[in-house]
Amino acid sequence: MKQVIIATKNKGKAKDFEAIFNPYGFEVLTLHDVAEDMEVEETGTTFEENAILKAEALAERLQTFVIADDSGLEIDALNGAPGVYSARYAGLGKSDEANMEKVLTELAHVDDNKRMARFCCAIALAGPGMETKTVFGTCEGLIAHDRKGTNGFGYDPIFFVPELGKMMAELQPIEKAAISHRGNAIKKISEELPNLLR
Numbered sequence: 001m002k003q004v005i006i007a008t009k010n011k012g013k014a015k016d017f018e019a020i021f022n023p024y025g026f027e028v029l030t031l032h033d034v035a036e037d038m039e040v041e042e043t044g045t046t047f048e049e050n051a052i053l054k055a056e057a058l059a060e061r062l063q064t065f066v067i068a069d070d071s072g073l074e075i076d077a078l079n080g081a082p083g084v085y086s087a088r089y090a091g092l093g094k095s096d097e098a099n100m101e102k103v104l105t106e107l108a109h110v111d112d113n114k115r116m117a118r119f120c121c122a123i124a125l126a127g128p129g130m131e132t133k134t135v136f137g138t139c140e141g142l143i144a145h146d147r148k149g150t151n152g153f154g155y156d157p158i159f160f161v162p163e164l165g166k167m168m169a170e171l172q173p174i175e176k177a178a179i180s181h182r183g184n185a186i187k188k189i190s191e192e193l194p195n196l197l198r
């Protein structure tokens with residue numbers, strides 16, 4: 001089977017990528033498989049910058065084509081927070097649960113018609129002899145008042161997807177891949193993927 005290497009340590013993200021890439025005939029490998037000790041500091045101020053940092057560091061080390069994803073949740077009522085800080089919103093090393101709790105507390109007094117939010121995802125593709133390429137995808141939704149659903153990861157249990165009438169964490173991996181920020185970003189390079197990966 002062909003392989004795609006993702007510069008991530010997030011197992012939930014890796015599962016999302018499996019649902020996206022398995023239909024294309026790619027097996028997904030992550031940092032846990034190819035470079036367990038690798039730590040890339042996410043010093044960028046945009047999703048694109050951080051995705052490029054992660055992809056180029058790993059491509060350089062392995063001398064092969066890799067993908068990185070930098071993603072997060074933008075909440076209108078919080079002026080776009082947590083944004084690029086989504087993974088560490090409640091503090092470095094804090095859990096998804098703590099991050100969701102912080103968001104729910106901050107939105108406790110925000111009306112239903114002002115709870116708009118979107119997931120964003122920048123994907124960077126880097127490799128030897130190529131200029132790093134980035135694509136961007138989003139997924140619009142609303143922040144609920146409580147958690148619901150056990151699939152996915154991160155903020156999925158509090159993110160309502162209006163077009164499906166369900167929480168993101170209630171979707172099967174394939175259903176999430178069809179509408180997610182991550183799936184939407186990958187769609188933009190799907191035609192080139194077979195040539196760029198191996």
Ligand SMILES: O=P(O)(O)OP(=O)(O)OP(=O)(O)OC[C@H]1O[C@@H](n2cnc3c(O)ncnc32)[C@H](O)[C@@H]1O
Nearest residue numbers: 008009010069070071072073086087153154155156
């Ligand atoms: O950097 P890597 O190792 O890939 O893993 P990470 O979890 O730190 O990933 P990011 O730096 O891209 O931070 C993204 C955070 O945004 C949130 N997030 C991104 N995509 C999500 C999704 O599909 N569902 C729920 N939350 C998501 C979640 O809290 C992630 O930890």
Ligand SMILES: [Mg+2]
Nearest residue numbers: 010042070087
């Ligand atoms: Mg990260």
